[in-house]
Structures are given as structure tokens and as C-alpha cells.
Amino acid sequence: TTNHLRHVESMATMPSGPGNIPHLNAIVLGEALASEDNDLIFPSDDFSRQAHVPSPRKYLEMYKRSIEDPAGFWSDIASSFYWKQKWCQQVYLENLDVRKGDIRIEWFKGGITNICYNCLDSNVEAGLGDKIALYWEGNEPGVDATLTYIQLLHNVCQLANYLKDIGVKKGDAVVVYLPMLMELPITMLACARVGAVHSVVFAGFSAESLAQRIVDCKPKVVITCNAVKRGSKVIHLKDIVDAALIESSQSGVSIDVCLTYENQSAMKKESTKWQEERDVWWQDVIPKYPTTCAVEWVDAEDPLFLLYTSGSTGKPKGVVHTTGGYMVYTATTFKYAFDYKPSDIYWCTADCGWITGHSYVTYGPLLNGASAVIFEGAPNYPNPGRCWDIVDKYQVTIFYTAPTLVRSLMRDSDEYVTRYSRKSLRVLGSVGEPINPSAWRWFFNLVGDSKCPISDTWWQTETGGFMITPLPGAWPQKPGSATFPFFGVQAVIVDEKGVEIEGECSGYLCVKNSWPGAFRTLYGDHERYETTYFKPFPGYYFSGDGCRRDKDGYHWLTGRVDDVINVSGHRIGTAEVESALVSHPQCAEAAVVGVEHEVKGQGIYAFVTIVEGVPYSEELRKSLILNVRKQIGAFAAPDKVHWAPGLPKTRSGKIMRRILRKIASRQLDELGDTSTLADPNVVDQLIALADV
Ligand code: 6R9
Secondary structure, three states, X not given: OHHHHHHHHHHHOOOOOOOOOHHHHHHHHOHHHHOOOOOOEOOOHHHHHHOOOOOHHHHHHHHHHHHHOHHXXXXXXXXXXXXXXXXXXXXXEOOOXXXXXXXXXXXXXXXXXXXXXXXXXHHHHXXXXXXXXXXXXXXXXXXXXXEEHHHHHHHHHHHHHHHXXXXXXXXXXXXXXXXXXXXXXXXXXXXXXXXXEEEEOOOOEOHHHHHHHHHHHOOOEEEEEOOEEEOOEEEOHHHHHHHHHHHHHHOOOOOXXXXXXXXXXXXXXXXXXXXXXXXXXXXXXXXXXXXXXXXXXXXOXXXXXXXXXXXXXXXXXXXXXXXXXXXXXXXXXXXXXXXXXXXXXXXXXXXXXXXXXHHHXXXXXXXXXXXXXXXXXXXXXXXXXXXXXXXXXXXXXXXXXXXXXXXXXXXXXXXXXXXXXXXXXXXXXXXOOOOOHHHHHHHHHHHOOOOOOEEEOEOOXXXXXXXXXXXXXXXXXXXXXXXXXXXXXXXXXXXXXXXXXXXXXEEEEEEOOOOOOOOOEEOOOHHHHHXXXXXXXXXXXXXXXXEEEOOOOOEEEEEEOOOEEEEOOEEEEHHHHHHHHHOOOOEEEEEEEEEEEOOOEEEEEEEEXXXXXXXXXXXXXXXXXXXXXXXXXHHHOXXXXXXXXXXXXXXXXXXXXXXXXXXHOOOHHHOOOOOOEOOOHHHHHHHHOOOO
């Protein structure tokens, strides 16, 4: 264990102690880490030696500067990007205290740049033109394609020229409903090139959800494809878009152009339903445009994209990210958290329809000039070895995925992993939900052959990029802990009164300052932005997550503390599912809670009260679930519907979810005090109906 000693030593010899950085107080003492009961996993000497951040000491030095001199720290980094015009003297402007006025976060204000230029043109100019930017792996093994940086630039320019041609201007919204084809990052980049704001909608959302997002941002054009194959299933995306466009026009938002890519391997042109005056085949028009296109220069604070995410109440929130800070932040977090080097081949299994795909499929990797794999298919098709087949095929060195995938692959024979070499791997990553220690170990020991550090990255749609993450090479890891805050992030844990707690503790995870990748507002509702995120604990950004800090200063995320359920890493608001259920004519009332699920992390458990006189039946159960699939998407379908002639309510009519959670998880001896219920009998009734 020379490694072990080396780390403890280097911690003990840190320059001047942690100073004003509370989360480091414990770890700097060193002896805590050396104690027997710690479950620590150390990076190898070889790994640490070559890493960007090779030691706790280096981390501490950089972290301290990032907190004490954020302007200097981020200016130095931002200077390596291309700016048409440099930002003003003051790099960032912030006020995170609602009591002192509006929350206005600005970084690099006055700086003029373009993120597409920095992703493509800059890299081509730096000599990376012939480097592969994207490896595309189709649903069927053997179907694949590549684009070099120069080819990607040409493709992006052609689409950008088309967008300009149909009148898309700086600031206009473009809704994108595409699966994981190269056309998805191409579309995002083309929007950025012309200064348009993309709103990518995950292609698993239903027509109704898509319509809602179209009505909200009123795009000039919708970009989609006719169909996609995922595993053995064909999904007719264009039909979903057609239905969404009928619905949005009923709400007064009509779309003139629906640009549709022909995804030949899934569906032929001829069998696609078509509306001549509105629909345009991508392949008919885009290749005719010039392969160069002047960049629309934008202010650092001009919006780059909108991405909807679920909250605990009401309709989904349109999270707005701007250009300059997001660019600097995604690039920097990508580089450090994955210890990225130019020779790496990177694969993130996330879909571009979620924030992970925005920041760490498209922008972060391309800003670093990386070669990234994108995968159209399902990770267990044609068999559960597909991921490792892809890793070997492209010699993937950095593999970033979600705990739910790890857990689902764990259930199959290890032989699906061991039959592949996986020798190329050097860093693994995890995102979306807490990774349980057993999944962590399987991922580490089996997939990574006990040699690849795991970057368990905690962050959110709102944060734009990683917030708490290991830096592989710097720290010994603890399975299941996201470790320490990234540079520039002052993560704090507060109690219910909003008072910061130090040392070993647990409470609500907040952030004390702003960081460049932070979202700036909720689309069209700045008030909701302030109320949701900055009012609960005045003076802080509130994440909605619970967190524990252990005696060594490591952070352990404990899940959402609001009414948001995390299903397979996807955020779903209980209120959204409830509203989909009660819109069913035979559903009188619904209450939804999250329940532990072996693969998905959390499953959706719905209690439903049926209207008087209607019998509860299997058919009704199915039709209730169908309502949720139709209104939100298949991924939000309840795992269990529990018939509830009555719901446990307080005398003031408030549903007691605490009791419902216990019933859902069958912890019947932990129901607690039910005497405050308006009708305590409903509890026994619910228990009796648990398996109906
Ligand atoms: C990136 C992303 C955000 C919520 C977040 C938290 C959970 C994400 C996590 C994690 C524990 C991690 N979450 N990463 N929890 N450890 N490494 O997932 O964004 O879809 O907005 O979800 O996901 O609960 O609040 P988003």
C-alpha cells in the first residue's frame, strides 16, 4: 500500500491547510484517511503521474484560487477560447441573495464569441481537421459512420445556411426531435452557428409533451426524422411530430417547416406520411447548400439553448443556458473530470435529449477537440455485451454512463463483459443518480478491471456541468461518493433553517456562489426561477438534493428531497404523473410516490381513486397507464398502480405522502403516527388492497 501512504503523506504536507474551505478541513488532517474503517480505492501511481490533477495538493491549490479569485481563475481558462471581442473588465456579476434584489448571473459579459466556432473552426485551424470528431454506431451491429472535424464543419455549415435561408435568425427558437444520429449534434451546432436557440426534446417524449414545448417557445422550424430503430423496435417519430403539430396549432402555434431526415435503416421515405406544403426532406435540400457559412457572433450572455426539466410542481421548466460561461464550464469540467487527453476516445451513452448529452456528448468533447462515439441503439441489443463490443471496436478510453445501465447489465452473466478485452478503458464515469456501492464495485472491478477510476459526477440540468465530481488521479475514491466540489463551486450543506453546517453532517445541498455554467433563468418565468431555486434558502442556490458529508469531507448524495422521482436517471415530477392520471375520465384522484427499484433506482408507484360507481379492473389499470404514456412518454409509466378507495389525508385535506411511501415500500411497521388523519381507516383499507 505504498500508494495509500503516498496520498496520506501528500495530504499531510499540504501547503497551509484548508484555510477557509470547510469541506477540506477533515481530509487535510490526513489521519482520518489512514484509519482502518475507511473504504478507500486509490488511483495507481502511473495514473496519477500522468493526470492533469495528480494529487490532493494540486487540487487544493487550484480550488483555493478558483474560490478566492474567480475572475482570475476563469479568465485564464477562458483566454484559450476564441473571442471575437474580449469580455469587459469584470468577468462575472452575481447576486445569489433574493433579499437583495433580482438574481442576475452574468459571466464574461460583453465578450463576443460563438460556441460552434470554438467547437469546429478553432479545431480545424489548430490542425485537427482530419481527426475524427464523431464515430457513429448504428442500432444494428456493423452499421456505422464517421465524421472528421472538417466534415462535421461542412455538414454544420450546410444546415446553418439552410436555416438562414428559411428565415431563422439570432434569438429564434428551433425545436429538435431527433434520436442519436449524427444529425442531432449537427443540428445543435448549426443552431449555435446562426445564433438560434435550440430546444432539443428527447425523442422518447410523447406528442403531447412535444406540443407543450413547441407552444412554449414558438419555434420557426421543427427538425426531426421519420423513424428510429432501438433494439428490435421501430419508433415512428414523424407520426409523433405530426400529432404534436396538430395539437400545437390548436393552441395557436403553427409551424411552417418540418425538416425531416430520412433514417433509411429504420424506414423508407415512401412509407412516411407527408404534408407537402410543410414537410421537407433533409436529404433533398441540405446537401445543396454551400459548405461554408459565416458565424453569427453573439454576446457571452446570449441564450444558447432551452432544455425542459421536471420540477416538483406545475409544468416542466424551460432551463435557459447562455453561451460564454456554459462554453468555458463544459469544456473545463470535461477536461478535468475525465482527465481528458488528445489521444482519448470518449463514449457517453446519454441521449442528446437530456443535459448530459448537451454538455458531454456535444459541447464539452468537441470544445476539447475530442473524438466521441455516439450510439443510436439500445445497450442490450442484440445482447447484453453490446457496450463492450463497442468499447473494443472503437478502442474507447473514457466510458461515461448511468447507474441504471450498470445495474441492468449486472443482472446478466459476467461473461457478456469478460468475453471482450476492454483493455483500452482508462476512466469510467457515472451520472444521473447516486450509484450504489455494489454497482460501483461491479463497474470498477469487472468492467474496468480494477484499474479505471470512476468519475461519479453530480450535477443537474440547471448547473450546466459537473458540480461535485472526483478528479481521477487526485483523490482516493469511496464507492458511491461523488467526492469533492469542482473548481469554483462552493458546495454547502444547510439545515432546514438554511444555516450552513460544517464537518460531518447531512442536510440540504446548496451552492453559495455562481459558477460559469449556471442557468440564468427559466424561459419566460424569471419569478419561478427565483422562487424555486433561490427562495427556499436565501443566499444560496438550492439543488433539491439531500447530501451527507462524512468525516473525511467526502460528499454522498442521498437523492431528491422534493417531489421529483428519479427513474433510470430521468427526472419526473410526481405532479406531472398525477395530472396525467387524473385527466383520465374514470380517475377521481391520484397520488404518486417513488419506490426503490432494483434496476431503475426508483420506480413510479401510483395510488388512484376511481370515480364512484366504476369498478376497478385490469383494463382500467392499463388504460390509466396508457394515459401517462400518452401525456408524458413511456419512460414515465407507473410501475405499479394501487387502487385506493380513499387516500390518507390530514383534516385540512393534505395527502400524507409519508404514509403512502411506507405502504408503497411495504414498510408497514414504520407507518408512524396516523392519528392526525381525517380517516385513519383508509390506511388499513390501502394495506388490504396492496396486491389487488
Ligand atoms: C445530470 C443530470 C439531476 C438530478 C440531481 C440528482 C440526480 C445526477 C447524480 C445524481 C447522485 C450523481 N443526480 N447525478 N445523484 N449522484 N452523480 O442527471 O441532470 O436530469 O437534471 O437530474 O439527478 O438528484 O438533482 P438532471
